[in-house]
Amino acid sequence: MAFLAELGALTDDLLAAVSGSSSNVWPRREAAFRTLRNNNFPRTNQFEVAERLSGLEERFSVVGRDGLAEALRTRLAALEPHRNQYTPEVLHLLLELADQPALNSKLSD
Amino acid sequence: MPPPTERAEKQAAAQQAVDILHEIATILNCHLDRRTLSICISMIENGINPEALANVIKELRKQGQDVQLESAEAAAAAVAAAGTRRR
Numbered sequence: 001m002a003f004l005a006e007l008g009a010l011t012d013d014l015l016a017a018v019s020g021s022s023s024n025v026w027p028r029r030e031a032a033f034r035t036l037r038n039n040n041f042p043r044t045n046q047f048e049v050a051e052r053l054s055g056l057e058e059r060f061s062v063v064g065r066d067g068l069a070e071a072l073r074t075r076l077a078a079l080e081p082h083r084n085q086y087t088p089e090v091l092h093l094l095l096e097l098a099d100q101p102a103l104n105s106k107l108s109d
Numbered sequence: 110m111p112p113p114t115e116r117a118e119k120q121a122a123a124q125q126a127v128d129i130l131h132e133i134a135t136i137l138n139c140h141l142d143r144r145t146l147s148i149c150i151s152m153i154e155n156g157i158n159p160e161a162l163a164n165v166i167k168e169l170r171k172q173g174q175d176v177q178l179e180s181a182e183a184a185a186a187a188v189a190a191a192g193t194r195r196r
Contacts, residue, residue: 003155010152017145018169019176028172032165041158056137068136075133082126089159090130090150096163098137105138 011036046088052095056102063102071107140170 011033019028053076060069079087127147134141141149145166152162 006155007152007157010148010155013148014145014152014165015169017142017148018166019173028169032169035161035165035168036152036157038161039158041160044159072133072136075129075136079126079129079133082122082129086150086153089153091133093149093153093159093163094130094134094137094139094141096160097134097139097141097166099140101136101138105136 007036008033044089044092049088049091049095053091056095056098059102065102065105067107068101068105 011029015029015032053072057069057072060066060072127143127150130150131141131143131146134146149162149166153159
């Protein structure tokens, strides 16, 4: 019960942060809540995550974005001392949300 | 309960981890601000699958874009209707 309350509060925060609008919120909240509680997604494979990240690093270098490759390498090394059991899952989320970084990422950001 | 200094150190370390993850999110062009990332981390720590979470975020963004498009179309239609009435 406490878990559902916590998840409900976090879902509300996520809705406010991502969509920011208050119109038609209830059906969207329910749909989001349903997807989040859906257990049909495969579990994160930390080795696959590491492989995808090193593949990205390599791709950045291949397309001439060496600065980006170096920035990613540095940040991943800096993350090592802070690693915990959830780190691969958070990195998995970031990989799922990545939007053509080799083309669109700017180092100035 | 850990002493206050230990708690503060743990909090600072957690903040630092979020900072680094936010920088990685920026490098990967994830369009996530720090607040949204913190909410996502809390959800993952509560057992939410990252792929499910990514799907929800993408769907919410798509719905947000659709709403914006609808409002822009409605505003354009209102301007066009006002122009017709004036004539």
